Amino acid sequence: MRGSPLVRAVLVVLALLALLGPLRTLTNRRTEAGVPLQQAGPGSAVKKKIHLELTSTTVPFKYQITSGGEPIWRGQSNSTTAATDLELEFPPEGIDLVLDASWSEQKPTAVRLALIPQGSGMMARTVWGTTSVSEVMTFQEEK
């Protein structure tokens, strides 16, 4: 029984699964500024590399950016600025990003989302809130 190929295969799979946990932690640690989740939903537009920068005047703050109904970036930041790079579909009609951010202190806070598509200028929107913000922000490249 000990030499059975089936048992050996099961053992290999178990070993791989055991490795997955620590590996995931390592990957997460590398992106501690926030976790870029998945790319935006399907569509016919071409994907573009986009740099996103989020600034909050109150720290720490929690945030989530949603595109096409799916979260694409979320995390918590102890510094006023968090940044990430993503690939997103960016049609000429523009994109809507939903910004949700919150902080524990009750304090008027400005939260700014800046977006820089590769080869383009920066676009930014700012929204104010006292304990949280929740805003749909539209970004469209100038023609």
Added chain:
Amino acid sequence: MMVVRGLVAALLIGAAFVRPGQTAETLKIASFSTVLTEIARRVGANHVSVAGLVKPGQDPHEYQPTPADLEQAADARLILLSGKHLEHYLDKVQQATGAKAASLAVGDALPTLKMKADPDEPQADPTGMVDDPHWWNSVANVERATMIVRDELIKLDQADQADYEKNAKAYLAELEALDHWAKRKVAELPRDKRKLVTSHDAFQCLARDYGFKIYAIEGVSTETEPSDRHVAELIDEIKNQRVKAIFLENTLNPKVSTEITRETGAKIGGSLYADGLGNGDGSTYEGLVRHNISTIVDALK
């Protein structure tokens, strides 16, 4: 015994006219718009009694007041009109009511979008355009309309000003939350997929508010059939734009829309409440907006 019976009868008759929470001296309002009926009832609450003459689900383009409707209008202190030339029977109302009641064409105070007029439309300007009457398909417009109705109620009944202000504030907060919900829901749909093909051109302000492009099967009114050429052009456009779904509405025969889906392969995305409140989930303004936005977004995704 007779006295008691008489008293009971009097109380019963009284109860038929005074709803719970209503005082006998309510401000009588006649409304020719289902959306304004809701606004007046929410803001006026127990201080008003509102006769909704255009009923939910009724096509306001085709509505004609009955003698009983005109009687109720004549009996009202305030007549609420949708405005922007939607009430083509306005002269009848004015004849019936004389100068007795204040009439308020709420839509006339709201921003105007222009749309292509039907060939026989008397209100068309020299370029063939007419004011788009469908202002209620913008939540922002309904917020403005609420403030207009509130101010008018205060003018007619200053004693209850505080209540009107409080009720309007609560209703406006609901509308604000509704608009926020709608923006988030629409954000699920990529902006290049926001193409709205509907069976009559009623959603210009929704399109403006939420970034849609409109392709209408008909012009302003539900009374006219679209021309063959217009339908052929639309079919080409739907194919070119790869539009996934087209929409019907609650007050229109869906014959033409069905023909278009057969030609283009686009599916019927569902029916929309284009002309005000309906029955079912569109029986409140919030229900109407939630239904329309969800139907559009989910079908085009």
